Amino acid sequence: MSFAWIVIAWPFLAALVLGLAGGPRAGAIGNAVACAVSFALSLALFAYGGDGLVATDALARLFGTVSGFVGLTASLVNISYVMGDAARMPVRRWRLYHALFQIVLGASLLGLYADNIGLLWAAMEGGTIAMTLGVSLYRSPTGLEAAWKYFILGGVGIGLALFGTMLVYLAAQPALGPGLRAMSFAALAGQAAHMDGALLTLAFLFILFGYGTKAALVPLHGWLPDAYAEGPAPLTTALSGLLINVALLAILRFRHLMQANAAAGGSAMHPGPFLLTLGVASLFLAAFSFSRRRDARRFFGFSSIEQSGLVAFAFGIGGPVALFGGLLHMLLHSLLKPGLFLALIRAAQLRGAAAPGFYAFSHLRGLPHVNKYAGWLLALCIFALAGLPPSGLFASEFIIVSQTIQINPWMSLPLGLGMLLCAVAILRQIGPLLFAPAPRETYRKAGWEAHLVTLHLLLVFALAFLTPPALVRLLGQAAGALQ
Template sequence: MEIWVLLSFPLLGGLWLGATGQRAQAPLVNLLFSLATLGAAGFLAVRVLQEGRVSAWDEQFVVDPFNVFLVGLTAFVGMTTAWFSRSYVGNEVQHGRLSASRLRLYHGMYQAFLFTLLVALTTNNLGLLWVAMEAATLTTVLLVSLYRTPASLEAAWKYFILCGVGIAQALFGTILLYFAAEKVLGEGGNALLWTHLAQVKGQLEPTIVSLAFVFLLVGYGTKVGLAPLHNWLPDAHAEGPTPISAVLSGLLLNVALYAILRTKVLVDGALHQPFAGHLMMGFGVFSVAVAALFLMRQKDIKRLFAYSSIEHMGLMTFAFGMGGAVANFAGLLHMTMHSLTKSAIFFAVGHASQKSGTQLMTQIRGLIRTSPTIGWGLLLGALAILGMPPFGVFASEFLILTTAMHEQPWATPILLGALGVAFAAIFGKVQPMVFGPATGQRLPHPPAILPVFLHLTLVLILGLYLPPVLATWYRQAAALLG
């Protein structure tokens, strides 16, 4: 019952706002539907905490300790982004960048996007997971192209084509996985149910399963933004509305990585060797190194933090590739910290670019004087994402790096060097934006600063103290990953 309630709110919200989203109260309605979704996610989390696993519709949907924390994270960031979006969209309307019809498209597709993410997280059927990921691509393509400028249309087409090719690879991988499973489970829908596959993973044909994982890693890895499959991500972040950049970076990348992790469990069980882990570690280290190098060349502030997302997704992929209790725990913790921190940064970046009328970092200066709250939000967010203590990103990166020193020492100097380059690049570009000579204009609507500091406060608290309930979730999820 809780799963249906969870999915019904964003679905109804998408339909309602798709019909009435041009009205003045649409941003508030969008926030109310997102709040309802968060409440449903909270009730579902309590149920899973009590029972361990919740299923619906003949096991087509299953929520366990692994995906329930991602469901809660998705609902929370979706709500705070809708909160931030009220002020952001109001300023865009005042500046003439959004019309009534585009406002309706924005709000309707925002709720539809949350619906597709929650379906992808809660479904037990790997085929339906693929459908939900494809639907998430289609909804965000419309959102990336919202402004209808030549640059936004180009970014949307690049996103659609590259992720379309990637999702086709994931479909072929899913078909191969079904081919391996039907020999054990027989024909029918059960051959794509993850819980059934996990029970017989040791009986799956190793050659077919390993080939399936290669296609799934390439397919869903395109959505994660792993190098060299990342080319769509910086353009989509830079040209779409900033709230969409926040949910793309903070939510969509997580869900795509979740899809890879679900299949990795099956591959590990079938092969009894770290084939999947080695591939993930290779893609992860390469992504961290490539993103660090590209960070130094960026002039657009949203592209800067888009490459930062590639870096951190690479770090998570490397952690999950190492596997084991500590590395999986660190990867899950880093996933949480990155989502909260990066969305907070994009909230601050959105208002900073609106005040300055540009996304070029050389023209954004003196935020600490023109808008101290935005300036401090951007500065603290940058320090948090760079792994400065006592923020939670420091704790998760420390766990990943110390585990790498023990288990994969070859990767440690590469990761440390890339993180050092990223630190210098981001801090060197953010510092003059915050403390330089003042530029900018007054916004028609006051900026939504509370979501920024709410996220950063949570990241700070989790860096100092991890609640036992959350730690238990992470341990249980890490155990499910093997």
């Protein structure tokens, strides 16, 4: 058994233990310990690697490590979240909550490391079921509605992805024949030129809309804002940095098969126009949805739709540099958005509670008067999300825009307009947050959890402007291999 299977199996074993024993506090601590072990194992995977069904490449290991890190920081903040919210649910439901936290992490790692298209689909299905149960845990009417929406749209997406996966397998038959080899990404990439191009095009469309649902791309995006707003905050924080990445990387890998077939003279269509269309549509939908949102978590759920659209747009532009920009944007957003949600959790706690319903922007106005550190941290996260320098997202967005101007100049117009509208809508939230009249509340300590937000922010700034050469090589090689 390869070491990769140990990394994948650990969260599921932890879920079994956490689901059977322990109260809310013990479960939260056990969950954090399990996430720390997962993070350490994901780092160790760089030395050991994998083979067979989980023949991990460097890109999968990188995002697996990011998933482990996000899971760890979210689980640490989860300790104080559970301590302040323990009375809202019975002990058995808290056990289920911590078990689901580990299952989502395990499903994400399985989806990232899988070299088998069927195993990837199974991982996404498992993550969908776990998140559906997680969103409904509070049993509120709005929470149950959000879970039902997630289940319906997620089920449609998973069904489309399954049909697309079957079509890819059929398209591979002329080149690879029946068997597991025709389901391996490595084998499919090597024989993409000899696959049935017409079937491959049809398969990609189903996969794009199927996994695009999980990445919150238009048109099946509606589950994400409600899931962010109604689920337990630490669990939805983990969602923002885990399952969306799995779906986007899956789309990128299937895009490579279609592009390779088309470039070799096969009958497959070029995937660029499909990705560009969904990317621009997602950007503009987010831009015109921001103004009507009063709940902060729902608002930043639409921001995730924007960011997924921008990554899809980069994949649609194509070329190694644009793909490099898209992958860098994924990496930086995976670190920034969870940090923002952790800051929101702490801000809501400073105002009295962190349960759903306490994240309205009106509830967070004048936050620095309650705690300057927490207030300015949240404002910095929002500023960074808008993509302005010195935010790390500025670097990745600059790469994407410059490549768009070079490769497809006309598409730079809707791209620039969509990004501008989104940035303005996001920046509008900073003024009331910082400078609204002081609430009638005493000054409170930020707590040690605020330092985790600082860590996320520092990583976002450092990885963009002090990028380690090893990371540049890794992303560059991945972009070159998957162009």
